[in-house]
Amino acid sequence: MASAKRILLIIGGGIAAYKCLELIRRLRERGHSVRAIMTKAAHQFVTPLSVGALTNERVLTDLFDLDDEREIGHIRLARDNDIIIVAPATADLLARMAGGHADDLATAVLLATKNPVLVAPAMNPAMWLNAATRRNVAQLQKDGIEFVGPAAGEMAERGEAGPGRLVEVPQLIAAIETVLDEGKEKGGLLAGRHVIVTSGPTHEPIDPIRYLANRSSGKQGFELAVAARDLGARVTLISGPVSLPEPHGVDIVRIKTAAEMLEAVRASLPADIAVFAAAVADWRVASPELEKIKKTEGKAAPALALIENTDILKSIAQPGPARPSLVIGFAAETQDVLAHAKKKLKSKRADWIIANDVSPSSGVMGGENNTVHVISAAGVESWPEMSKAKVARKIMERAATELHAKRTAAE
Numbered sequence: 001m002a003s004a005k006r007i008l009l010i011i012g013g014g015i016a017a018y019k020c021l022e023l024i025r026r027l028r029e030r031g032h033s034v035r036a037i038m039t040k041a042a043h044q045f046v047t048p049l050s051v052g053a054l055t056n057e058r059v060l061t062d063l064f065d066l067d068d069e070r071e072i073g074h075i076r077l078a079r080d081n082d083i084i085i086v087a088p089a090t091a092d093l094l095a096r097m098a099g100g101h102a103d104d105l106a107t108a109v110l111l112a113t114k115n116p117v118l119v120a121p122a123m124n125p126a127m128w129l130n131a132a133t134r135r136n137v138a139q140l141q142k143d144g145i146e147f148v149g150p151a152a153g154e155m156a157e158r159g160e161a162g163p164g165r166l167v168e169v170p171q172l173i174a175a176i177e178t179v180l181d182e183g184k185e186k187g188g189l190l191a192g193r194h195v196i197v198t199s200g201p202t203h204e205p206i207d208p209i210r211y212l213a214n215r216s217s218g219k220q221g222f223e224l225a226v227a228a229r230d231l232g233a234r235v236t237l238i239s240g241p242v243s244l245p246e247p248h249g250v251d252i253v254r255i256k257t258a259a260e261m262l263e264a265v266r267a268s269l270p271a272d273i274a275v276f277a278a279a280v281a282d283w284r285v286a287s288p289e290l291e292k293i294k295k296t297e298g299k300a301a302p303a304l305a306l307i308e309n310t311d312i313l314k315s316i317a318q319p320g321p322a323r324p325s326l327v328i329g330f331a332a333e334t335q336d337v338l339a340h341a342k343k344k345l346k347s348k349r350a351d352w353i354i355a356n357d358v359s360p361s362s363g364v365m366g367g368e369n370n371t372v373h374v375i376s377a378a379g380v381e382s383w384p385e386m387s388k389a390k391v392a393r394k395i396m397e398r399a400a401t402e403l404h405a406k407r408t409a410a411e
């Protein structure tokens with residue numbers, strides 16, 4: 001570990017809670033500070049006195065403890081840490097997390113946090129394998145929650161065995177430090193670099209309640225941001241309206257219109273790499289109505305006068321001191337993919353264009369996979385179909401190598 005981290009440990013009510021005492025000792029030995037929240041059920045297994053003695057902090061339990069609300073407040077408690085660990089996470093606690101409950105301090109903090117959350121489940125194997133728990137775990141994973149374990153083995157109940165044991169303390173510490181490191185310590189290829197990614201659709205207002213949009217899900221852009229983060233970059237993700245969980249460790253700027261996206265990109269410069277994965281609306285309504293447009297009997301449907309939006313990629317790729325070293329665009333096409341993409345490479349002055357077929361039969365828009373061609377001055381490289389996460393990782397690795405080559409050539 002490079003530096004001491006602030007860890008918030010949520011102790012759930014299970015027999016394995018005693019292992020948290022050892023966990024706290026080991027984490028503190030490694031220089032981290034630990035603050036603990038115990039659920040009511042956890043009090044049946046370990047005492048706040050022993051937890052408090054080991055953390056050297058007051059142990060918190062109750063959402064309605066007014067002193068705490070004044071001193072810390074559950075929102076600050078949720079934010080003032082580098083990672084939240086839930087151990088042991090019982091079936092009930094997982095269900096309440098998956099349902100977005102906030103009826104005690106532990107769940108309220110988990111609902112309010114924007115930091116990484118690592119869950120170490122522990123329960124009877126039948127409960128772990130039950131369809132309801134399967135559903136809850138799948139939902140939590142989809143929401144970006146990280147899991148470690150459970151391990152398989154003998155349970156505290158006689159004659160019971162299977163998956164459900166809390167992982168051992170060293171394994172738990174390794175998982176915590178892996179989540180905290182996010183690849184930065186692994187010599188991250190993009191360590192010290194700033195990467196801007198635009199993502200998602202833009203919404204161009206017609207009136208206060210209607211807008212023009214497109215079918216972009218934002219998945220490819222979010223994966224690019226995650227891949228850059230995992231390679232150690234500082235990442236600014238400028239996203240149009242999408243319903244994806246916020247990746248942790250990424251600065252996310254939410255915008256609605258193309259004009260706002262352009263402004264956000266400019267405000268985020270300078271950057272080493274800029275990737276324009278957003279499906280920006282080419283046109284906006286010339287003069288959006290300030291009040292809802294009403295239909296009047298006998299009157300013709302309103303005609304929408306459109307004007308062109310500024311091409312964000314083109315404007316940022318213009319030569320000049322603010323131009324990122326590497327500018328990467330996407331080309332979403334439904335026909336003549338390569339020909340159109342090659343034209344875009346030139347006209348927009350991008351270093352690369354990642355071209356993909358987005359015709360409805362390709363399943364790319366909203367789907368999990370993508371088939372892309374990387375077009376640059378060096379020619380066309382066609383990649384086989386792979387997950388959007390894999391595409392993102394390959395693009396970022398290639399970008400890191402290119403950046404390195406450019407810097408070396410300039411020296």
Ligand code: CTP
Binds near residue numbers: 258278280281309
């Ligand atoms: N782009 C942008 N700003 C715009 C329009 C497009 O930054 N106003 C970027 C996209 O993020 C993408 C690239 O330009 O990286 C190409 O987008 P695409 O929609 O494929 O092409 P267009 O330039 O819109 O051209 P056309 O609609 O004719 O295909």
